[in-house]
Amino acid sequence: MNDMRESTVRDQVLVGVDGSANSARAFEVALAIAKRQGWSMRLVGCYSVTFADHESGLTVSENFRRAMESNARHPLEAFAEQAKADGIEASFATYDEHAADALVRESATARLAVVGKRGRNRFAGRFLGSVSAALAAHGHCPALIIPERWETPDASRIFAPGQDQPGGEHAATEPTELLSESTPPKPRRKAFHNVADQMNFRQEIVVGIDLGEPSRRIALAAARFAEMFGRSLTLVSATPLNADAWYPNPVEHNIDIPSIRSRYTDHLSTLVTIVKDRHPDLDVHWRFYDGTPAGVLSEATRSASVVALGTRGHGGFTGLLMGSVSQSVLNRSASPVLVVPTLKNTV
Template identity: 55%
Template sequence: MAIVGKRGRNRFAGRLLGSSSAKLAAHAHCPTLVVPEKWESEFAEELLAPSQHLASGDEAADEPLSVLEQSVPQQDHRRTFANVAEELNFDSEIVVGVDVRAAATEVVHLAAEAAALTDRPLTLIAAETLNAHGWYPDAEHHRIEVSNIRRGYIDHMERLAGELGDKNPGMAVRWQFFNGSPAGVLAEASRTAALVAVGTRGHGGFAGLLLGSVSQAVLNRSACPVLVVPTSHQK
């Protein structure tokens, strides 16, 4: 594993993924852990989660996100944050973006290993923007297609969570399926999670997770460490 800091060399240092970090995460043959320059807040006792920032230095606008399905409620021992909705609070959890159109990939297994080693809960996240009516010829077709997509996500997440739970007895594993952009959901999760894990590329809801597109946005906006796992060689 390679570990690098996230710090640009311009006046937006710490908010823009540095060129060296970006190149390493994009081309490394091993997992790359990208750690923000200022990860731990100096004012953690205020229980305000850090904001996401764009490369311009401005705060990122809130994206429309909503939980459509989830396995079990979050752990009761979580801290609460005044500026984070409960369903978007991943306090101290390991969060991993899941490609629902592929078998369990290396990124999921590495995230599970990290959760087991650090004794933290593991949360699987999948996301799809389901409000794009223009992609369907009529409202009824849209309703049927969304129902099919939703069922496919739920079945995959339930199966994967079960497999991970069987392989890691005693580890808390849960999943959530969001209506929203994958980058938006994962970047939002980084405000409270201990770690966010993504693959360098994916399919379905995480299509385009290749540095320079969606994963680039996640890395630029992340407030916690991000584990980038190369997946292009996987079949």
């Protein structure tokens, strides 16, 4: 743990606010967390003013700056009043800079940062907004990325939203197969009507686990989140075992499959024991899939309450963050995604 950060961190939820419906939803989630934890809230809004280097331009720019600052301040004041009405201490600040820079800097003293997911663009192959992507990649504390609100098409049955597939909503999902799992917690919540049983996480908290010591930190961070909201925790690992199309020696690889499988399941079992030791009242179990980590976790976002990932290729899945797996999951996510820094201090 980084002792220097711990000496300055506050029991505080940081929220990025830009006046959009996405940021309003992020505020609602952050307020619920602050109320549960007894934390304060820090609301940040940003704007940008183009500089003009002639006399009249300076006057115009200053007037424009004041107008922009006022526009950024208005939703912050409204949210701060709402938080205070609910008994939560709230402060706010506006900055004349890119929101990503301000939020990354402010995250150094927060327990958790919450932002909306924006900026989908299938043609460019980029879905994630620049602010949420930068905060996920460079933030000093865990970041909770909130997607757009989704309304069920049939109120009589529990439906899950689809992924934001790069190929469009009718693109095929990646093939996955559940190979092993521990005994699931009971009683469990109702299953989603439109999700296959092996991928139906029934509003649990799901955490992506790879081999390696940092995965312990990610699992414990996800456990704290699950305990906070009274949800079960599922540890998920995945690796593609069908190697015929890509492995240089498929026969040799197929012989190794039992060993590969046992390494993952043994690691998952060990982590469950560690989590249960820290959180004895929490329902925890694990699942191991044959499939790509990106495919499995992206599909998990359809039925999980939150999917937690690690960063920078340590713990979580190899390549995080912003590697191909993490980008894919964040871009395609239907549920909130909790990104846990693994090279920096966590909550």
